[in-house]
Amino acid sequence: MPSDSSTELEKFCKDHGVHEVLYQALALKGLESVDDFAYAFPEIRSLEALLSGLSDSDLSDMGSTDQFHGVQAARIRKALRLAHDLCQQPIEPPQQIGQPPSLPAAILPQASPASWVENLPPKLSQEAAQELIDDFKTNYPGELLDEDTMPSIRPLSLVQHSLKPGEKIRWIPWQFRLSSTQYTEIMEAESSKPMRTEAQLLASALYDDTPEMPVAHLQQEKFDPPQVLLLDTSGPLGVRCQALADPEAAHKRVKVHDTEQGLLLFAFNGTLWKYVVCHFGAKFSAYWWQRVGGLITRILHASLAHYPHRAWLYVDDLLAALLRSSAHESLLIVVLILSSLGAPISWKKASVGDSLIWCGWKVNFAYETVELCAAKRLKLSSQIQGLLSKQKVPRKDLEACIGLLMWATNISLVLRPYLAPLYRLLNSPPGANYSIAPRMWPLFLHCLDSRAVFVREAMGLSIPLNSRVIEWGNRQVHCKSDLPLMAKPTGHTWIRISDPSCPVIKMTRAAQTSLAWLTPRIAAIPTTPLSLPPILSSLARADAMAEGDQVGIGGWVSTKHGLAWFAEAYTMEEIRTFWPFLTKDAQKYIACFETLAQLALAMTAKAHHGHTRLSLCLPTESDNTPTEGGVNKLFTTAWPLSEFLSLIASWSSANGVTIQVSHVAGAHNEWADDLSRGRLQAFAHRSRDRFRVSLEMLASASAKASWSSKDPAEVSPIPETPRLEA
DNA sequence: TGAGACGAGTGGGTCCGCAA
């Protein structure tokens, strides 16, 4: 190092008008030469940190009030550029070899200094863009500025960014030279184009305007307490239909065209009769009713165009939500329109109020909620009690109960996983033992198809059709090839047959436990909001790895405010502490672990997003299709996946977070894949953003969930899902 | 590294239940 190097930087600064205060700041960092200066500040913008550290007294000494845009700031920037030129040093910072790129580095497109391509700056906010427009209109009042002449947000952001100190414009890519109208058209046309890399996806989400639903509007723009009108609008008059007088039979009001009445014949007492209306049961009745009902609904919508309203039609039951302030006018219009159309109103069924029953649901528009009506609760409780009171129950009763449970749990998906044991019982009919004589064995085999199902009847074999062989001796039978071609030479061979049409089903312990657990919950199914929860503006992905005895889960969630991630590795021994039924190789349960990863991702997002008590929908992505389908429906009859879905259902219920999974190809899920396999380098510099997920946390997701009820005394924790036989 | 096997789902057909 030359001895006069300190003089070199000092002289350089003086020659180029850099203030003594700024030179001293450089000297304090130990910089002695022009080379030191150039390499210590590889970019013009890196001077910002130095300038921001200036105190008020420093600024006063320099006679400057603006530390970033004053003349002294300009001179040191100019000096730095000259220093770069003298040193022939690239402006770009040196690339770190062997280090994975940091997340921001991976997200931001990079351009070499020699490139004509600009780094893509963040888009301007709407407020900033509007400010520029206002300035333009003030300064150039005679110029026309509309959607066709207004530059799109991209060049606007690029130019505005280039005006910042230390920035310059090199080239505006031709694809950015668009008007606002052209930009909108292209964005809409490309809205469904998939992103190629996670970096592109993140850059788009974090630096562009991600569509989001503000939560505040739920309070601010709440539909005012409405009046609700429920009308039975039986009997519309369509183009080819004629209304009849019977208000109870909607389908019989639609008249069949003369040329088609010959299709509806029936004989009674030796006389041939024809239907002249669309009677209940005819395949086309509902078809026409839907169209006539839809026409009437649209006419009502058009007639109420000036009054905010919502309306739903189910066959012949119309439900409408009207604003309380204009309810009288709206009601009058509805009644007049229906009367003028010749659609008689069933006044017995009509009702007005905040709360009413519609299609078995109790809808409350004052609070915008829906709940199961009391009659349905009673019917369901009665059916469950009927099944619980007997060891053997009619198949029809079980089917009816399951059907009603599926319908009732539409508004409470958290209960769905607990129906899995019932479906398992319904579709696993008990076996009955039959003995086959040695000489009948070939005939017995002949009656079976490849799945070991009886598809032919034969004399001497009283085995019901469609029943399936499930055991031979003590061995499980899965297909015909599992049975021997020759029977044992002496004595009968015992086989076990499962008959799916068996009218009586023996209740299993798992089904009884499930029903007993459901009984009080059915009675206390909470009210559910009519509106869907707002979607959190975020990107979130998770993945799982299962190899031999090792299991790994990992994932990340990113919002405009930051990023959080998790990565955990467990052994099967640790996992069996909580789920002892997972006895096989870890890979056999990959869908279960992918589901656990989604639960961990939701927990991470919840912890990262703060302490909101509002219900939210968290959009996540997974490369596992079973998990995708299962988490979205919160139901599968496949075991043991149903066990893990019940964890998500319970956790979602307790935390107000609905998970909405969409698919991402494994090739595009690299970061989550790395995390699940313990490759944490890309996230190493974000150790503070890591969220730890223990198996205890995941396994206790359902235990910590509680069930809301009108009576606080009925509040009880949700226990673990009733165990199923493996 | 790529082909093939395997296991977990999917959607489409059928049946059944629920609602009107």
Added chain:
DNA sequence: TTGCGGACCCACTCGTCTCA
């Protein structure tokens, strides 16, 4: 009858593992 949702079966996709 329509819609919805389960079940089953089938062919298919996707991800992972194994092996040459």
